[in-house]
Amino acid sequence: MYHHIKELMYTVKIGTPDVRFGRMLLEQFGGANGELAAAMQYTIQGWNCVDDIARRDLLLDIGTEELSHLEVVGALIRMHLKPLKTDAAAAEADPLVTIAGGGGVALLNSQGNPWTADYLKVTGELDVDLRSNIAAEARAKIVYERLIDHTDDPGTIDTLQFLMTREITHMRAFSAALESMEKPPFSIGRLAPTPVLVDQYFDGSTGDGNEGDQNMRGPWMTSNGLHVVESQMAGGKGLSVNKVRGVAGAEERGKQDSAQRTTTAPELEELVGVADSKV
């Protein structure tokens, strides 16, 4: 159950409204990495996370905070869009907001595209969802930073700095939640990858480019157990694809199956899943 109190989580004060900047800010209201996307992604992950009620709480804590952020960024945008009601040239630059929306804030991104649930990444696999959330917070952080780069208004900067800071807080919390599951670093789900094949870094792009780039080497070809395999098209042997013989065994699960669960969660035996059914 939700309750709303009228005080904003951060008090927004701006100097001179800047309609063009208000329009840019829409990216964090109704855009792909904006506050509604964050609120919905974490909240829905949380509602689905019936197998680990502690991390379910984490997801709802942060999902709810993002709703409060949506309200803050919405207030900031409204203040910047205020001249739309009286400035015809500004209005013509963004007719959708002005003519259709009356100059208010709307669930659009900075180019007027409507918000869509296609922005969300929700798989119902907790550690995977946490990785999606860490990446989402990193994206939101860089967008706020770029927005700060386009304004000189101190009150606006304060608000954006507040919102940007909280993304790092959330990134730390999601990372801690993932680490505390104590899973091996590349273990996902229940099925192990095929040995030998999983170690082969495939060099699918070769040659010298018009932009000064060429076939490069880096630690990503030799770390984490990897080694390079050249493409047949570049004269190499290609992937060892004749090594696949059904599933390759079960993954290490860490503490993934030992969490406290909700009363409506499926019984443990129902969750044995893929690895068992294939072995």
Next chain:
Amino acid sequence: MYHHIKELMYTVKIGTPDVRFGRMLLEQFGGANGELAAAMQYTIQGWNCVDDIARRDLLLDIGTEELSHLEVVGALIRMHLKPLKTDAAAAEADPLVTIAGGGGVALLNSQGNPWTADYLKVTGELDVDLRSNIAAEARAKIVYERLIDHTDDPGTIDTLQFLMTREITHMRAFSAALESMEKPPFSIGRLAPTPVLVDQYFDGSTGDGNEGDQNMRGPWMTSNGLHVVESQMAGGKGLSVNKVRGVAGAEERGKQDSAQRTTTAPELEELVGVADSKV
């Protein structure tokens, strides 16, 4: 420049076609975490990555491999959808593929939604993009695993196991590329978060729930420098929102600015960016 050779990267052989399973497989052809999404996300990140031509090569290596995977999963789907041309009941279950598409593969997800670029996460900030890619590979891995759980056909399992394995390979490579940038773990971009505020874990969801959940604690509240702050609505003090005073300084950048760049990359001074313009 691209070249296509007709041999598939993995030879697909199936037993009895299963139209319902073929439809499920569309999720990895034209779905949100499918092979076209992966190919486009990494390839476009690579084309944009003019400031680090080594990791640009990584992005193009893997982006190109995903195109080959798109072809493999497309061949697998086509074989499973083959009865659509002769089995009226199967056709009626999926009229869009049959009636509009003639029973072939199409850029739809498992529910017939058209593929959209809204699935992609491309920011142009290399370490952020790598985090998005790590999460994307984790999602693709779990989807392949769930698909394996819904078939008993050995040839189909082999193909899916091949594709699933490669996601882990890519996850390892993207992780190595991120680690080799030697950035502090929660450093994103150029602007530092606000001290004190960044350490506050906000407890926005409280109480006892109907599903047996209650207000929970976990290491995510006390790790990575965090401590709990109670919401005013639950009787707490709330966030220290009065501590924000403009930008808080510059972030540690690791080796982010020292990579070899393409001849068309902007000059370094053009890239100084946010932190400098605000200090």
Next chain:
Amino acid sequence: MYHHIKELMYTVKIGTPDVRFGRMLLEQFGGANGELAAAMQYTIQGWNCVDDIARRDLLLDIGTEELSHLEVVGALIRMHLKPLKTDAAAAEADPLVTIAGGGGVALLNSQGNPWTADYLKVTGELDVDLRSNIAAEARAKIVYERLIDHTDDPGTIDTLQFLMTREITHMRAFSAALESMEKPPFSIGRLAPTPVLVDQYFDGSTGDGNEGDQNMRGPWMTSNGLHVVESQMAGGKGLSVNKVRGVAGAEERGKQDSAQRTTTAPELEELVGVADSKV
């Protein structure tokens, strides 16, 4: 600012899960007339409604309640979808929810289409927005009623009856808010319609149809000041279109401009608007 408490607004209890019904219920979670659409429509209208802080409160009261309803209907769906994790046939009938989403609830409608902000109707003109909300509540009511018609599970019916009842409550409140503005019934905005022309009901569809229908008459042709005008194509005189001579004067406003406003609302003189600029 928002706070979440874990108790649901209505305690959901179901008997035997019914996956097909769970899928139908998605229409009220991520569908066009569902709870997120209602929550977002009213909340965003409220945030924009800076000229009438009393009705702004109304919009936020109900918008917040709809968020709590979203959580309730989400819990109901999750319980009905629970067999997806163990029942392969059910899973294959809805691969997007199962394979991509892990069997949890998602922001999709009953056919798997992602939620989009195109569902929302927000104009920033308060009385117009209230009419949109009255219609939205009527639509939501009829959808809940149809859902009740497709289940026999007593706990499910109780939950849906709760949600359905609240739509009528909201419809009453929005109607009262509109009436209390004391506007003439067909007065919208600031510009009056053109006399004579506005009274002409145009008979654009004529003849006898294959389904037993024919050219019909009804009170809608003669009420509210209207009279029938026959189309030229049916031998009539057509609309009096040569009577338009610019704007026709100002509309009666009722109590629309006398409400208490927020401190960030534009000054009154800024709002004089269309009628003044044209006269």
Next chain:
Amino acid sequence: MYHHIKELMYTVKIGTPDVRFGRMLLEQFGGANGELAAAMQYTIQGWNCVDDIARRDLLLDIGTEELSHLEVVGALIRMHLKPLKTDAAAAEADPLVTIAGGGGVALLNSQGNPWTADYLKVTGELDVDLRSNIAAEARAKIVYERLIDHTDDPGTIDTLQFLMTREITHMRAFSAALESMEKPPFSIGRLAPTPVLVDQYFDGSTGDGNEGDQNMRGPWMTSNGLHVVESQMAGGKGLSVNKVRGVAGAEERGKQDSAQRTTTAPELEELVGVADSKV
């Protein structure tokens, strides 16, 4: 069956073309509340309305007129966009219309988003659809009024005043059609809301806000049978949610079931519906 005659329903004459205004006008051609949306919403409602052939005729009369309006607003836009073919700067401001569309009119809104059937509200419940139409006409009226505010061209104003006037005509007709059904004001469908619960106005947003707003009272809390219930989170008792005991009885139907129907309409006994199946 449709027929087209080349004469426009309103003769469009403009002075100097204004490309920016032409782009704004697209909102009423291919936008959410534009003429195609109106034409399609009413026409499809009409085709589905086989149980009341008189109001079916109303829906087709107005749906057909909206098609003629689409043509009028299209002609107006084309005239304003004419300089796109020769003015490079104007073309660059709207490349989608110029480069892709050759400078003609297209089914886009004012920000270039393609028209989508998600804009439509069609439930097949006649009185609900009429409410949606009343709201749609109100929205279209206010958008035309805002457009008039952004032009000084007399011919353009005449055309928009014509179109705006007709929205009020339609609003009157739809209102008369709803009233003539003689339904109780808050009766929707066949199932009555739960007594007691339906009378409770829930105060979900409380406190004092940063924009000068506070917890407000208004007639919407005490009219139409309502009284206020305070949220538990604000120290109140909350909704009487333990009062729900299945469906609460049948709704008053007014004259809803006594209209003349088409020859293809289902028999009356087929339409008994929800209330009967639950009692």
Next chain:
Amino acid sequence: MYHHIKELMYTVKIGTPDVRFGRMLLEQFGGANGELAAAMQYTIQGWNCVDDIARRDLLLDIGTEELSHLEVVGALIRMHLKPLKTDAAAAEADPLVTIAGGGGVALLNSQGNPWTADYLKVTGELDVDLRSNIAAEARAKIVYERLIDHTDDPGTIDTLQFLMTREITHMRAFSAALESMEKPPFSIGRLAPTPVLVDQYFDGSTGDGNEGDQNMRGPWMTSNGLHVVESQMAGGKGLSVNKVRGVAGAEERGKQDSAQRTTTAPELEELVGVADSKV
């Protein structure tokens, strides 16, 4: 201006309704190649075609007929969907149509996706638009044919045969309109392609494939002035890309610029366009 008469263009009579077939038929109502797409594509092309009022009339003749077809296919669908109101299992198979739409027809395709203007191909270049229309009619024909293959109901087949036949009529008319412009077969627009380069067929896909295919030859490599060029990646010389030196001259225009135009068409000199500005 449009007028509607209630008689259908083709009288629809069906035997036993078939809900699954009704759902398939939606593809031609609200699908990518359906009747609304055809009506809108031709009508909007016609409204934009101010430079050739004879072919403008053609586009409006056929665009209007497609609106009448939309009505016919809508009536056919409604009759087949009729059992949705009384058959729960059928309703559950298509909840969007039943629960949200009340069992009526809607602007959805056969998988429930909303109609979008992204389906349309409108460039404003008449001969290009005619080619798009010829292809569109061919697609609609094959879809009707596939639908006929899925029903045995004589009345349904008659209706579909009527609609299918008209697509061939339209294909003939659009082809005649293109031919009568007397343009050289591969002349598009005003700019000629670069000599030598335009004659090179590039063999971008080589090798032997797993499905029995290999590098094939055909008349498309040697007709219409073409000859094969091997890719560098397959040991060939590649395209003669060093031959491009700006624009290559003007195209033959046939009778494209000599048609009678509307009074609102731009003057001829405004249309001189690309070739002139570059030479």
Next chain:
Amino acid sequence: MYHHIKELMYTVKIGTPDVRFGRMLLEQFGGANGELAAAMQYTIQGWNCVDDIARRDLLLDIGTEELSHLEVVGALIRMHLKPLKTDAAAAEADPLVTIAGGGGVALLNSQGNPWTADYLKVTGELDVDLRSNIAAEARAKIVYERLIDHTDDPGTIDTLQFLMTREITHMRAFSAALESMEKPPFSIGRLAPTPVLVDQYFDGSTGDGNEGDQNMRGPWMTSNGLHVVESQMAGGKGLSVNKVRGVAGAEERGKQDSAQRTTTAPELEELVGVADSKV
């Protein structure tokens, strides 16, 4: 299987970057008639074309070349967008590319709409797909030509002239592939249209228009076997709709069924299809 070499298919060199032009160019990267749309349309048609492996090769040759074009146009856009990183005004004109995307290229069209598979036309009927491709190439050609008209930069013109030329090459090849199937010109699929009815050109738009157009005649009414039939609404006899009596026979197939097929293609008897099942 795909391989990427870093050299571009055409070496892109530009003079002064032009951000507005870069944004227009996005139409050919992520727009409806752009290079990804072409690559995906032909490649997926090719993968599905198991019944004619020679034309399958054609589709893959050209589909692969379009991927290389996507890379070329992407490089061109990136160079033109380069100032976005340092020019605030340019950035504000396109916040989605700058703020969300970091100034790189993205799968958007020139108005910021995300690429969608709704752009594709894939039916699985080879001759129909070839017609769709001929039209697609014509559209792409005219868009490149319009782009050339908006730049004076010689290097940019060279690149666009290269890409434009190749569209004509592809148009020639697709036309040759269609002609070499030796099908009668208006034969589509397996079912013949109904005689008499198929010859009737229906005059659905009549009268004198406000833009100087009137009811026009042209060869499209009398060529290819057609003659004019006047609408009943204009006093004519209308279409001979009482002539439809089920399917009208089989179509001439040309060489459509005699091609060499892949090893995974269905057997010929499975493909007999509609005509046989109805006769």
